[in-house]
Amino acid sequence: MQTVLITGANRSIGLETAKQLSEKGLFVYLGSRNLSKGEEVVKELHEKGFQNIKAIEIDVTNPESIFKAKKIIENEQGKLDILINNAGILGINPQTASETSVKDIQEVFNTNFFGAISVTQVFLDLLKKSDSPRISNITSGLGSLTLHSDPNWKYYHVKGAAYGTSKSSLNAYTIVLAYELRELPFKVNVIDPGYTATDFNHHSGPGSVESAASFIIKHTLTDENAPTGQFFSNDIEDESGISPW
Numbered sequence: 001m002q003t004v005l006i007t008g009a010n011r012s013i014g015l016e017t018a019k020q021l022s023e024k025g026l027f028v029y030l031g032s033r034n035l036s037k038g039e040e041v042v043k044e045l046h047e048k049g050f051q052n053i054k055a056i057e058i059d060v061t062n063p064e065s066i067f068k069a070k071k072i073i074e075n076e077q078g079k080l081d082i083l084i085n086n087a088g089i090l091g092i093n094p095q096t097a098s099e100t101s102v103k104d105i106q107e108v109f110n111t112n113f114f115g116a117i118s119v120t121q122v123f124l125d126l127l128k129k130s131d132s133p134r135i136s137n138i139t140s141g142l143g144s145l146t147l148h149s150d151p152n153w154k155y156y157h158v159k160g161a162a163y164g165t166s167k168s169s170l171n172a173y174t175i176v177l178a179y180e181l182r183e184l185p186f187k188v189n190v191i192d193p194g195y196t197a198t199d200f201n202h203h204s205g206p207g208s209v210e211s212a213a214s215f216i217i218k219h220t221l222t223d224e225n226a227p228t229g230q231f232f233s234n235d236i237e238d239e240s241g242i243s244p245w
């Protein structure tokens with residue numbers, strides 16, 4: 001049975017991804033920075049008939065909690081097949097380049113960028129024990145420098161000095177990681193779930209969590225011929241889903 005860890009999975013896109021992966025028969029570690037919140041959600045899922053889901057405490061900004069989560073998965077599974085770095089925050093609003101404080105920018109980077117790196121580095125040896133390891137870093141179209149340079153892009157005006165830059169940085173890190181792991185059976189990609197109605201944006205997004213999760217899964221449960229070091233976006237009309245960097 002394939003095992004997956006999803007960070008920030010106690011609600012919204014992460015939770016829906018956990019549900020869909022459980023329905024597909026994977027064993028899901030539902031990451032939650034607050035264990036009781038995660039356990040409450042998992043209890044409800046079990047009552048609804050979802051199987052093979054377990055809550056695990058993981059705060060991506062807290063190294064001790066990441067190591068603890070790794071020990072649990074190592075003891076229980078001995079390997080990890082899929083890591084979905086989903087936990088993310090938006091930060092303060094507005095986020096002008098001229099006035100957003102370094103402290104506010106760092107706070108967003110600590111979760112969206114350094115958090116994803118910390119989790120990845122700690123879990124890499126468990127992922128290397130899988131036959132077909134996958135790392136999916138959840139990015140945003142707002143991390144695309146190419147789109148942000150195009151005045152005709154529909155979200156051209158949605159610029160954030162903390163959030164967008166943290167996702168552009170995550171994209172850059174992902175390319176470097178995919179390159180490093182290119183000779184191994186890893187697929188390491190960034191996936192933008194698309195502008196989705198969640199707590200993140202006060203449910204303003206046009207997309208559903210169901211669509212966001214199934215897009216993430218489509219580009220995570222891939223075969224050996226699938227691309228690595230690629231940027232997929234649910235907001236790209238093209239069937240390939242490939243987004244410009």
Ligand SMILES: NC(=O)c1ccc[n+]([C@@H]2O[C@H](COP(=O)([O-])OP(=O)(O)OC[C@H]3O[C@@H](n4cnc5c(N)ncnc54)[C@H](OP(=O)(O)O)[C@@H]3O)[C@@H](O)[C@H]2O)c1
Pocket residue numbers: 007008009010011012013014032033034058059060061085086087088089111115138139140141192193194195196197198199200201205
């Ligand atoms: N919604 C969109 O339109 C959209 C578009 C593009 C990309 N994304 C990306 O998709 C991902 C999920 O977004 P969402 O809309 O589902 O967001 P959300 O509704 O705000 O949920 C965020 C999740 O991340 C968790 N989290 C935050 N900080 C964490 C930390 N330090 N450690 C562990 N978990 C943490 C939250 O936990 P708590 O419940 O404890 O706060 C929550 O479970 C994010 O990376 C986001 O940037 C979203």
